[in-house]
Amino acid sequence: MSKKVIDLLNGARSRELTAISQYMSQHYELEDSDFGKLASKFKEVAIAEMKHAEKLADRILFLKGEPTSKPDGVAKKGQQIPEMLTTNIGLEVQAVKMYNEASMVCASEKDQISKKLFEELLKDEEGHLNYFENIKDHVDKLGASYLVTLTG
Ligand SMILES: [Fe+2]
Ligand SMILES: [Fe+2]
Numbered sequence: 001m002s003k004k005v006i007d008l009l010n011g012a013r014s015r016e017l018t019a020i021s022q023y024m025s026q027h028y029e030l031e032d033s034d035f036g037k038l039a040s041k042f043k044e045v046a047i048a049e050m051k052h053a054e055k056l057a058d059r060i061l062f063l064k065g066e067p068t069s070k071p072d073g074v075a076k077k078g079q080q081i082p083e084m085l086t087t088n089i090g091l092e093v094q095a096v097k098m099y100n101e102a103s104m105v106c107a108s109e110k111d112q113i114s115k116k117l118f119e120e121l122l123k124d125e126e127g128h129l130n131y132f133e134n135i136k137d138h139v140d141k142l143g144a145s146y147l148v149t150l151t152g
Pocket of ligand 2: 049092128129
């Protein structure tokens with residue numbers, strides 16, 4: 001099996017681990033500042049990324065590789081909600097780009113299963129991107145009056 005594909009899967013896993021730690025740390029910060037509704041949604045996305053990291057590990061093990069446990073970045077702390085959203089949009093944009101490219105490499109390496117996995121993840125990341133962009137739009141347009149709806 002292709003080392004190239006295993007490296008891509010591990011690169012993706014590192015990316016997922018960064019996203020998990022970023023979204024979980026935002027979840028705790030938002031809970032602390034009483035933005036409970038937003039906090040629980042961020043936690044939901046973090047759990048989706050955990051499942052991605054697991055699926056990637058399963059595939060890496062199947063290919064006789066070693067799943068990495070190293071994130072490829074550090075979670076930013078102490079951001080305000082608009083900056084959090086910008087951070088998250090950046091993470092999802094990078095993931096979308098990575099997984100699009102990875103799925104094409106898997107095709108050229110003739111690994112249809114890894115290709116399918118990247119496509120499946122890609123679909124979720126596009127959903128996350130859309131979700132974060134929507135909230136950012138509302139925050140930009142409506143400001144404080146919208147933020148109030150995210151408390152609880
Ligand atoms: Fe993910
Ligand atoms: Fe995501």
